[in-house]
Amino acid sequence: MTISPQDLLAAASHSKAWPFQEAQRLAKRLPEGKPGGVLFETGYGPSGLPHIGTFQEVLRTSLVRRAYEVLTGGVATRLVAFSDDLDGLRKVPGNVPNQAMLAEHLGKPLSRIPDPFEKYESFAAHNNAMLRDFLDRFGFDYEFVSSSDCYNSGRFDDALRAVLANFQAILDIMLPTLGEERRRTYSPIMPISPTTGAVLQVPVEVVDAAQGIIRFTDADGSVVQQSALGGMAKCQWKVDWAMRWVALGVDYEMYGKDLTDSGIQSGKIARVLGGNKPEGLIYELFLDAKGEKISKTKGNGLSIEQWLTYGSEESLGFYIFANPKSAKQLHAGVIPKAVDDYWQFRAAIPGQDVDKRLGNPVWHLLRANARHEGADAPGQGETLPVPFSLLLNLVGVLGASATREAVWSYLGNYVADADPAAHPALDALVDKALAYNRDFVAPTLAKRAPAGGEVAALRALDAALAAADPATSAEDLQTIVYEIGKQPEFGFESLRDWFKALYETLLGSEQGPRMGSFIALYGIEPTRRLIAEALARA
Known part of the structure; x- marks a missing residue:
């Protein structure tokens, strides 16, 4: 079914799907976009490697971005992946080499610490490269922006001057949210020590906001007066977030529930700096x-x-x-x-x-990403010839003899043109089914002995399969199984009980596939051997 652009636009304006709900709120603020494109942002702390949380945040942001493009008829958008790599190293990660070397650099910006992997010019550069490789792997369309580049190049200088000019107003927002001890040392701006290179958590006096000059006491006790511009200072986290929104012109950013309070404070600071908090979604963890x-x-x-x-x-x-x-x-x-x-x-x-x-x-x-032509392109109705759950049942029954070759030989009973090259998606799932069975299914399988009426029902099923044509369809095999389970002499209160008995005695699990489909896939004679093995345990 082909959908016209007009119908798509009309449906998008009232869709209840959450990406469109988010896009509708953003479109109220920016119905026609803005010069340079509407900016979506996702943030990343480069002290660790990308993980599933990184994936979900970039994916969900991309979903809203694409929904906004549909809703606005193709308004230009951009996605920035921002790395906060001027942040100071607070502790040495336990999963990296050269930990003693990193310990010597605690407190210094991640972008000014040697790479413990000895591959890049800094620790941040290594992890930033991992982030870009990660996002590229999944085909995301994004622009990479680093905090260090923005601070060092002066891109953030005007926003930093605004922070200094509104120093007391920002303190008025932040101090009530802090404990007594933290209030004594808190400053919206954290200078970088000229002697140690560490990011300092010390009180700061603004000397000249327009020129960006600050005064503070260094780690060695000396009083230092220096610029806060050009990478010689960075903002505290919540101030930094707000300053970034304003400096880059961020229009949309989502974040986790654990950052709810940070979002509130940063939103207030953004308004003090003359900007606005972006639209965004607070997601659960x-x-x-x-x-x-x-x-x-x-x-x-x-x-x-x-x-x-x-x-x-x-x-x-x-x-x-x-x-x-x-x-x-x-x-x-x-x-x-x-x-x-x-x-x-x-x-x-x-x-x-x-x-x-x-x-x-x-x-x-x-x-969502640059890899696909779009959801209305030919082939998007593609189907998987065999459900993954059924594939897992097959692998589970094959047990120790389960190999890619063995699985594909049985798939020939069920799939026309049973060639891995003809079914690449299914072929990829064969390897995953083998791994899943090995690690999670096989250790839990325990085939029980049939009891009571189950014994007679299994014998009846075996007789019916013995009389069936080897080419009997999955639907007809399902009917055979149904009819046996409905016979009152076997004593099943419901068909659910019959199928549960089949799963537990033949497959060794409490749940399983449509038995007709399984028999068609596994084969009638191999299924009869499973029945014989079960009856031998009775």
Whole structure:
């Protein structure tokens, strides 16, 4: 179904999908854009490597950006990935080499500390390169901007003068939010020591705001008067955030619930500096399998590398898409459903009317980055020949004999032209199914013995399969299974009980696939062998 630009624009203006809800608020402020393009920003602290939180924030911001472009009929936009690399190193990360060397540079800006990996000119340069590689890997369309470049080049100088000119007003905003001890040393501007090179947390006196001159006491006790411009000072975090919004002209930035208070204070400071707080969404944070907050210290999260070992990039985007204001449990158990749901929603796109299409997560995901032609391009209704969940069941039954070659040999029972080259998406998922089964499914499988009426029902199923043509369709095989489960002599209170018995005795799990599809994929004779093995345990 082809959708006209006029219908698309009309539907976007009242769509309830959250990216369009965000875009509608931004369009009220900037209905026709602005010179240089409407600016979306996402921030990054380069003391660590990019992670799944980095991915979700850039993805969600990109979704709003694309929705705004649709809503405004193609108004120009830009996305900046901003690295706060003039920040001082507060502690030595535990996962990097040369820790003793880094310890010698505590307090110094990340961009002025040697690279512990000995590959780049600074620690920040290394991690910034990792960020760019990370974003490029997923095809995001962005501009990289670093704090050090902005401070050192003078790009932030006018905004810094405004901070100095409004020094007391900013203190009036910030001091009531701080504890007594912090108030004694707090300054909106943090000078960089001329003797140690460290970012100093000391009181600062403004000598000449217009010239950018400040006075402070250095670490050695000497009183220093120097410029705050040109990279010789940086702003405190909340002031820095506000100053950046004003200096760069940021129109939209989302952030996590943990930064809610920071956003409030930074918004007030932005207004003092003569600007406005950007539009933005406050999103909920990820939780682990127990519903607890994910912590780097506890190591209870799921890394993006782990997700991509067991699931696809698209499935991760699909899982992240759902209501960002609700907390999500992030663990391996959510991956199989996310993979299958992605493909289900992708297959639905061509037949959907405009309103449903704009509410389809995959429609948004296919527009999110520079890699895709767009959600209405040919092939976006592509389907996956075998659901990932069914693939996992097949791998689980194959057990120790499960290999890529073995899986593809069985796929020949179910998929026309069962050639990996003809089905690249499915082929990629074969490797992920093997990994997922190895690490999460196989250790938990335990096939129980059938009992009571289950024994007779399994014998009836075996007899029916023995009489069936090897080419019987998945639907007809499903009907055979249904009819046996409905027979009163076997004593099942519901078909649910019958299928649960099949899963537990044949597959070793409490849940499973449509049995007709599984039998068609695995083959009638191999399924009969599973039944024989189960009956032998009775």
